[in-house]
Amino acid sequence: MSLSLRDVVHCYRSGGVPVLRGVSLTVQVGESVAIVGPSGSGKTTLLTILGLLTKPTAGVVLIDGKTLPPSGAELSRLRAERFGWIFQTANALPRRSVLDNAAFGLLVQGWRRDAARQRAREALGAVGVGHLAAQEARNLSGGELQRVCTARALAARPSFILADEPTGQLDHATSVQVIAALLHNRPYKTAVVIATHDTEVARECDRILRVVDGELQEGLG
C-alpha cells in the first residue's frame, strides 16, 4: 500500500504565491517519514493534502497507485479507513470523555461503541493516559490531550497516520513516550508521516524530507 503525490501545486488564493510547487512524494506502508521546515513553509498544507483534507490546486494524489474517487462519500470512506490524524492543535470533542474521543476513529469506521471502547482503552494505555479514560477531554492538559489524539489515531489502525507537530506541546519524557508508541511500538503495519520542528523526533523516522520554498528536499539540510 502506498500514498503518493505527483507534481502537487497549492495556492491558497487564486493567482497567489504557491505554498507547494510541484511536490512529488511516495510513502509506503510501514515506513516513517518526517517533514521538516520553518513555520509557514507548507508542512501542514502538505499533510492535509496527503490526508485528503485539502484538494491541491494542481497535481494528483494517488492511493495504491489509483487516483482519488470523485464522490464525496467515497473520499469519506477512504479518510475513515486509511487515515489517522494527530493535529497540531489537539482537535478533540472537548465535552466528551477521553475514552469516547479515543474510540472516535473506530466509530466512524462502523464499529459498535462497546467494541470500539475496548480497543480504545488499549490505545490509551499504550500512550500512558489509560487512567484518564473517564475524564472529560476539556479537563486535560494540552500534552495529555495530544496523547489522547495519538491514541485515537493508533486505535483505528489506519494505513497512514499523519501527525502535525505531535510533540509540540509535550515535555521531553512524554514526547519520548508518544514517539515510541507512534514509531517503534506500532502493533500493526502502518506508515507514519510527521510534520515537525523537532530534529530529534525527525531523526527517529526512516526518512526526512525538508520543505524549502515550496519544494521537497531529502534530509535535514
Added chain:
Amino acid sequence: MSWNPRTLMGEAVANVRSSAVRSAILFTALAVALGSLAYLEVHQASDLLAFESSFQSAGGYVSIVSAQGGVSAGRCEGLNRVPGVVAAGAERAEGQATFTSAPGVLYQEYGITTGLARVWATSSSVGNLPPTPGFFAGTALASELAVRGGLMLAREGESPLPLLAILDVSERAPQADRSLLEVVPPTGNADECWVEFTPQAFPGGSGALAAAFAGGNGTPSVRAYISPDQFSRNPANELAARPQRNGWAIVALLVAGIFVLVAWLRRAELGLYLALGTSRVTLATMLAMESWILVAAGWLTGVLWALAIQRATGHALTLGSIRLATVTSGSAALAVLVLAPMLSVLVARGSIANLLKDR
C-alpha cells in the same frame, strides 16, 4: 464502512447530553418560540371557534330560498346530495287547526319535509326525523299543552296520529318552538327551502342557490337566515386570516437560524467529524438526530406551557383550539427538523482543513 446507525444515534444523544449549556439554549429557544406560537393559536382560536360554534348553532350558515309561487320541495330535498350542504329541507305552513287534545286553543301547524328536520340536527335533542306519520311538538308548545311523546293527537275530523317526540328548536327556529310539526314527503311546492352549508361552502353555495331554483314558479330570492347586523363578524374568515396561520414558517426560519448559528460555533467540531471520515450526509443525519431530540422536547414543553397558561388565565380550552395549536406549532417544528440539519451542514462546506483551524 461508515457509522453504525445505532451508534450514530448514540453519538447524537451523547452530543446533546454532554453540551448541556448549548442544548439548554436550543431547548429554551424552541420551547419559547413554539410555545408562543401554540399559545397564540390556542388563545385566539378558542375565542374564534366558540364564536363560530355559536354562529353555526344560530344558523349562521343557513340560507332560505323562497319564490312568489313557492319552491319545489323535491328540488330542495335533492340539495342534500350536494357536497358542502349539511342539510336541506322545505317548509310548508299549513295554517291554523284545532286539536282535540287542547280544546279551545289554536296553534299554528306546519308541515315540514324530512330534510328540514336534518337542518336542525345540529341541536342534540332533534336527531334525524323518521318519515313516520305523526307529529312533533316544539318544547314551548309541549310545555303549554302538557303533552309528551307517545300521546295521540287528532286534528278535527281526522284520525289520531302519535306525537313522536318533543323537539328543542328554540335556538335555531324560535317560531317553530310553539308549533306542531308534521313530517310530509317532499312533493309539490313548499313555501321556503332552508339550506345549511358547511362554513367553507357557505359563501359560494348560498350564491348559487337562486340558479338552482330557476325555472320554477316566480323568481327565487335567497336570504341569509341570520341577518348581517346580528353577526357583523365572520368567524370562518377570521380563522383563515389569523396571522399565526402562516407565522409558523417565520418561527421555523428563526429557530432554524439559531441552529445554524450554533452549528457555526461548532464548525471545528464538525470539521473533526469530517476529517476523520464522516460523510456530509452522515453528518447531516447526526445533526438531524440531535435536532429531533431537542425539537421534540421543546415542542412538547412549549405546547404544554401554552395550554397551561391558557387554562391558568381562565380562558376556554377546546379540543378544536388544542388541535389548531398542535398542528400550527407542529408544522413549525417539522420545518425546523428539515431546515436545521440542511442549513447546518452548509456551515461545514468547503475545505475541512480550514474548518479545523476555526477554533
